[in-house]
Amino acid sequence: xxxxxVGLAPPLIKGILLGGLYVVIALGLSLxxxxxxxxxxxHGDLVILGSYFAWAIMGWLGIDPFLSLVVGVPLFFAFxxxxxxxxxxxxxxxxxxxxxxxxxxxxxxxxSLCQVIxxxxxxxxxxxxxxxxxxxxxxxxxxxxxxDFIGGLAVMLAVREFLRRxxxxxxxxxxxxxxPVAERMGINPNRVYSFAFAIAMACAAxxxxxxxxxxxFSPTSGSPxxxxxxxxxxxxxxxxxxxxxIGGMVFGLTQTLGAYxxxxxxxxxxxxxxxxxxxxxxxxxxxxxxx
Amino acid sequence: MSETAVLSIDRVSKSFGGIVAVxxxxxxxxxGQILGLMGxxxxxxxxxxxxxxxxxxxxxxxxxxxxRDVTGLPAHKLCHLGIARTYQIPQPFTSLxxxxxxxxxTKYGGKKAxxxxxxxxxxxxxxxEQKDMLARDLATVSLxxxxxxxxxxxxxxxxxxxxxxxxxxxxxLPRILGMIEEIRKMGKTVVLVEHVMKVMVEAVDRIIVIxxxxxxxxxxxxxxxxDEKVIAAYFG
Amino acid sequence: xxxxRLTTLASVAVLVVLALFPVIGVSLSWLNYLFxxxxxxxxxxxxxxxxxxxxxxxxxxxxFVGLAGYAMAIGTWVGVPFQAGLIAGAAVAVLFALxxxxxxxxxxxxxFAIGTLVxxxxxxxxxSFWHPVGTAYQGGGAGYAVAGVAGITLGEKYWLALAIAAAxxxxxxxxxxxxxxxxxxxxxxxxxxxxxAGVNIFRxxxxxxxxxxxIMGIAGAIYYIHNPRIQPTSxxxxxxxxxxxxxxxxxxxxxxxxxxxxxAIVTFLRFLLAxxxxxxxxxxxxILVVVVVVxxxxxxxxxxxxxxxxxxxxxxxxxxxxxxxx
Numbered sequence: 001x002x003x004x005x006v007g008l009a010p011p012l013i014k015g016i017l018l019g020g021l022y023v024v025i026a027l028g029l030s031l032x033x034x035x036x037x038x039x040x041x042x043h044g045d046l047v048i049l050g051s052y053f054a055w056a057i058m059g060w061l062g063i064d065p066f067l068s069l070v071v072g073v074p075l076f077f078a079f080x081x082x083x084x085x086x087x088x089x090x091x092x093x094x095x096x097x098x099x100x101x102x103x104x105x106x107x108x109x110x111x112s113l114c115q116v117i118x119x120x121x122x123x124x125x126x127x128x129x130x131x132x133x134x135x136x137x138x139x140x141x142x143x144x145x146x147x148d149f150i151g152g153l154a155v156m157l158a159v160r161e162f163l164r165r166x167x168x169x170x171x172x173x174x175x176x177x178x179x180p181v182a183e184r185m186g187i188n189p190n191r192v193y194s195f196a197f198a199i200a201m202a203c204a205a206x207x208x209x210x211x212x213x214x215x216x217f218s219p220t221s222g223s224p225x226x227x228x229x230x231x232x233x234x235x236x237x238x239x240x241x242x243x244x245x246i247g248g249m250v251f252g253l254t255q256t257l258g259a260y261x262x263x264x265x266x267x268x269x270x271x272x273x274x275x276x277x278x279x280x281x282x283x284x285x286x287x288x289x290x291x
Numbered sequence: 292m293s294e295t296a297v298l299s300i301d302r303v304s305k306s307f308g309g310i311v312a313v314x315x316x317x318x319x320x321x322x323g324q325i326l327g328l329m330g331x332x333x334x335x336x337x338x339x340x341x342x343x344x345x346x347x348x349x350x351x352x353x354x355x356x357x358x359r360d361v362t363g364l365p366a367h368k369l370c371h372l373g374i375a376r377t378y379q380i381p382q383p384f385t386s387l388x389x390x391x392x393x394x395x396x397t398k399y400g401g402k403k404a405x406x407x408x409x410x411x412x413x414x415x416x417x418x419x420e421q422k423d424m425l426a427r428d429l430a431t432v433s434l435x436x437x438x439x440x441x442x443x444x445x446x447x448x449x450x451x452x453x454x455x456x457x458x459x460x461x462x463x464l465p466r467i468l469g470m471i472e473e474i475r476k477m478g479k480t481v482v483l484v485e486h487v488m489k490v491m492v493e494a495v496d497r498i499i500v501i502x503x504x505x506x507x508x509x510x511x512x513x514x515x516x517x518d519e520k521v522i523a524a525y526f527g
Numbered sequence: 528x529x530x531x532r533l534t535t536l537a538s539v540a541v542l543v544v545l546a547l548f549p550v551i552g553v554s555l556s557w558l559n560y561l562f563x564x565x566x567x568x569x570x571x572x573x574x575x576x577x578x579x580x581x582x583x584x585x586x587x588x589x590x591f592v593g594l595a596g597y598a599m600a601i602g603t604w605v606g607v608p609f610q611a612g613l614i615a616g617a618a619v620a621v622l623f624a625l626x627x628x629x630x631x632x633x634x635x636x637x638x639f640a641i642g643t644l645v646x647x648x649x650x651x652x653x654x655s656f657w658h659p660v661g662t663a664y665q666g667g668g669a670g671y672a673v674a675g676v677a678g679i680t681l682g683e684k685y686w687l688a689l690a691i692a693a694a695x696x697x698x699x700x701x702x703x704x705x706x707x708x709x710x711x712x713x714x715x716x717x718x719x720x721x722x723x724a725g726v727n728i729f730r731x732x733x734x735x736x737x738x739x740x741x742i743m744g745i746a747g748a749i750y751y752i753h754n755p756r757i758q759p760t761s762x763x764x765x766x767x768x769x770x771x772x773x774x775x776x777x778x779x780x781x782x783x784x785x786x787x788x789x790x791a792i793v794t795f796l797r798f799l800l801a802x803x804x805x806x807x808x809x810x811x812x813x814i815l816v817v818v819v820v821v822x823x824x825x826x827x828x829x830x831x832x833x834x835x836x837x838x839x840x841x842x843x844x845x846x847x848x849x850x851x852x853x
Contacts, residue, residue: 039637041644087820094823097584100640101776101819108769108812115805223648223765230641267656274649281642282630344723370725384716386781387709395713398706399725445725 009139011256017145018252020152021214023245024207026229027159028200034238035176035196038088038099042107044226046201049110050076050208051217055123065125065209072205080201084194092193107222114219125212144213151210152248155203160241162199172196224273231277251276296355297322297449297480298343303352304504305338312338314504316352320449325471325481327495329515331524335504336484337379340451343482344376345369357448371401373448377441377455379484381434383426389413389437390422393444400445407444415473416440417466432463439470450474452483456490468494492516500524533847545689549682558685562753564794565688569746570767571774571786571793572695573739579781580699580708581735582715584640586768589647591620591740592747593762597654599748600757603674612673613748620744621737628733651763673755684753691749695742696787702738703783711735715781766808770797773811777818779825788826 029043040046050072057068083106091099124130132143163169174182175192183189211217211225228251235250236243254272262268298320305313313335320326328336341347343354345366353362356372364372375396384392390409397407413419416436421429429437435455442450456467464487471494474481485491491498491512498515500508502524508515515521549558570588577583595616602612627646634642654669702708710731713721722728747767751757770793771786778789796814800807822829830836 037637039641041641087816090820091823094819096637097578098819098823100584100637101772102816104769104772105812105815105819108765108808108815111765112805112808112812116809223644227641227645227648234638265656267653270652270656271649274645274652278630278642278645278649281634281638281645346719346723366719366722367725367727370723376723378720382717382720384713384720386716387712391709395709395721395726396724399710399713399721399727401725404725441720441724 006138008260011260012253013139013141014145015253015256016249017141017149018214018256019245019249020149020252021145021207021210021248022228022232022251023152023248024148024155024203024210025225026232026244026248027155028203028207029226029229030233030238030244031159031172031196031200031203033233035172036088036092036099036193038096038103039230040197040200041100041103041226042110042222043200043204043229044222044224045107045110045114045219046076046204046222047207047211047225048217048219048222049114050205051125051212052114052118052123052208053205054209054212055118055125058125058127064127065212069205069209072209073202076201076205077198080204081194081198083201084197085190088197089190089193111219111222118219120218120220122216122218123212124216125209127213130213148210148214151206152245155206156241156245159199159203168192168195172199224270227277228273231273231280234277235280295322296320297324297357298482299355300339300343301353301355303339303342303349303354305335305342305347306350312504313342313349316501316504316506318499318506318509320480320482322480323475323478324496325475325483325494327491327498327512328482328484328501329486329491329498329521330501330507333503334501336501337453338504339501340376340453340482340484343449344374344451367399370396370399370445370447373401373403373446374451375400375442375445375447375449376451377435377438377453379453379457381431381438383429383434383437383441385427386425388423388425389418389429389433389440392426392437393441396441396444400447404445407446409444412440412443415443416470432459435459443474447479449480449482452481452485454484454486456485456487459487464489533843533850542689542693546686549680549685555681558681560794560798562681562685562688563797564790565685565692566746566750567770567774567794568692568786568790569688569695570743570771571778571790572692572699573742574771575775575778575780575782575786576699576702576711577735577739578775579785580703580715581711581732582718583732583735585643585736585739586640587643587646588739588743588771589763589765589767590623590643590650591743592750592767593647593650593654593757593759593764594623595620595744595748596751596757596762597669597671599751600671600673600755603676604671609673609676609679609752613745613752616748617741617744620740620747624736624740625733628736632729632732632736647763647765647768651759654759654762670756670758673751673757676752676755679752681753684749687749687752688746691742691746695746698738698742699783707731707734769808769811769815773815775825776815776823777825779827779829779831782825782827782831785825785827792826 025047029040032038032040053072054065054068057063057071058065087102088099091102130144133140134143163173171182171187171192172195175187175189232244232247232251236245236247251273254276255269258268258272259265296319300316300318303313303316304311316339328339330336338347342349345364345368348363353360355361356374361369361372384395393409393412397404410419413422416439418433418436418440421433426434426437439455456464459467468490471481483495495512497510498512499506500515500521507520507524508518548561574585574588577585598619599609599612599616602615603609607615631639631642658669710721710726713724713726714728714731718728774786774789774793776789777792778787779785796811800810824832
């Protein structure tokens with residue numbers, strides 16, 4: 001029994017830490033969904049774009065990917081703002097389906113762009129500290145997973161404080177809860193959407209760095225992240241930060257425990273999150289914590 | 292439950308999360324009767340209508356229609372059995388013409404609906420001139436009448452009207468009262484939710500007053516209007 | 528003898544002419560273009576049935592295509608002739624649709640879209656690690672060459688593709704003029720009202736879904752007879768969603784002739800950009816975004832708005848009146 005628990009500890013811890021990564025990735029999707037009721041199906045690909053951007057800067061300037069965020073975050077922010085303003089806002093006037101299709105188009109554009117520029121081969125953000133591990137008592141923890149967890153917490157708290165304390169943040173919260181009322185109070189919904197998407201993209205940039213440190217990636221790596229992110233936010237329930245965090249953990253654990261109990265089967269690891277998302281969608285799309 | 296009751300609501304309750312919308316409600320509607328549901332805003336009237344129409348299932352209690360337990364049956368099944376409804380805010384099939392809108396009800400409303408004559412229905416609701424116009428091009432007033440036409444097209448035994456007179460002008464109101472009378476002459480049973488008092492007083496046989504999800508009064512319009520509890524609910 | 532309508536005559540005439548192409552010596556490269564066009568047309572017509580007429584934005588065509596293709600390929604590996612394999616493929620696609628229909632139709636709106644998106648991704652992952660019947664290729668994943676199809680001429684494959692394309696158009700044509708078409712439009716416009724008017728939402732959506740799965744499956748299997756190598760990344764490729772989606776959006780969603788126009792343009796684009804690798808997808812993505820923003824009604828929608836049909840329609844009606852008088 002004791003052996004069983006001891007064996008269980010590493011994947012358990014790894015799964016929880018990995019949850020932090022999934023939280024950061026899901027945050028951007030959650031923000032856009034909460035405010036605009038739109039699932040940006042390009043979100044996973046945009047996170048991978050973030051990974052590629054960090055990789056490119058690393059290769060070009062030789063600086064640490066976290067440092068590249070100094071350029072990456074504002075760049076992605078601006079890019080997101082423009083995309084929302086000139087493309088997605090316009091599709092909202094047509095229908096929500098049109099917006100979904102536009103996002104799909106963007107997904108294709110981003111995927112193929114990454115393939116054209118950086119070829120279909122796998123890449124990784126190979127920093128010196130990437131493979132570092134350290135011991136906490138009898139357990140070994142990999143640094144990059146710890147960074148994921150810390151990153152997840154940090155970004156989540158930052159976004160939460162932003163939504164609570166800044167005028168723009170409160171406008172975004174108001175618009176996501178009750179748009180007609182917000183509009184009557186003088187908040188321009190299109191403006192709010194543009195900023196919300198911009199922030200989502202900024203989160204994607206950060207997520208891209210963390211993701212690139214944790215896993216290797218290729219132009220088509222985005223889709224699994226999109227599905228997992230969606231699973232995280234509907235499991236955790238929209239509008240609940242704690243729920244999102246728990247959702248992230250559940251998906252992290254699904255992968256690590258799935259790998260552990262199946263003897264490292266890649267099949268189980270890949271399929272388990274998809275199965276989970278599908279089951280949640282069929283049974284209770286509003287999530288465990290959702291309103 | 293009495294022999295001639297078309298509809299019997301037996302201790303029905305409905306909660307959404309923590310909010311109780313309808314609490315332990317019971318009443319009967321006899322064949323050919325017109326029953327009015329009255330009450331302040333948020334009292335639970337539309338929820339009750341939705342339960343009867345099959346959009347919601349009750350949290351507890353039973354709904355009986357023509358002697359049969361129909362609790363929890365989906366909306367389309369209830370339509371086949373003979374319940375039709377209108378929506379407070381018209382919900383037409385926007386890309387179809389008025390005629391096609393009611394064709395859906397005739398074609399899908401079950402065996403009893405086959406052969407319903409559209410022209411007669413359009414005459415009754417005064418929409419004959421707009422038969423071939425697309426629903427998305429119709430004015431709200433016409434859309435409300437289309438709601439009624441669609442409900443009639445499936446040849447129901449029981450019709451549920453949700454605020455059919457809301458927002459109508461002084462000239463429209465008599466026409467609406469006339470339509471309700473026509474429906475009664477057809478032998479149909481009606482349950483209607485209404486805020487417009489004239490309808491309650493002139494067109495309705497019995498009234499049930501609901502406040503905060505509970506029945507607080509039941510009787511003829513005269514009885515109900517003088518009831519202290521009703522006055523308190525509205526003005527207290 | 529009852530004289531058929533002009534539109535019926537014209538359609539049959541076009542069909543006959545197209546069917547004669549392989550026999551009258553049309554070039555092989557043209558037969559190739561048309562083959563692809565027919566496959567894309569079948570997929571687009573069905574996607575339009577789901578999205579444009581039933582209101583279901585279905586993101587899982589790749590699941591139907593991939594499963595049908597694999598069923599057929601595996602069939603040929605266990606010694607089944609490709610014709611039976613084709614039927615098996617269609618059957619597998621329909622069975623799959625039936626299997627997932629109950630959970631999937633519980634999902635509304637965007638949840639349905641994502642739910643259907645998960646399916647081909649999950650299947651792609653599964654087939655990447657699973658070898659159902661031995662393996663034709665080395666390495667991980669189920670890759671197969673379709674056996675026993677080397678002897679089929681391009682002409683015969685062309686006829687198969689033409690058949691499924693014609694069938695798909697005919698099916699939609701019949702549905703739209705039958706009770707089912709009315710019910711589907713009602714569901715698309717307002718699901719709750721449709722239910723209260725007696726429409727069995729689940730059953731109608733299922734009908735649409737199964738028909739689409741069947742025809743998309745057959746089209747996919749036919750494709751893999753012509754391109755006889757299947758792998759997870761090809762069978763469940765995002766292109767199987769992109770192609771019918773693009774064709775429907777460009778051609779005009781919810782319009783009967785939309786997919787025909789759209790499929791023609793998409794086929795043209797594909798062959799034009801064939802040598803440019805990933806740039807091809809890039810340009811297609813850009814076109815999709817531009818069209819959905821600038822011309823959401825599609826080309827057919829635009830033509831209808833502008834009244835471009837009025838003149839030819841009047842000619843048509845005059846001609847028809849003349850024919851029926853004599």
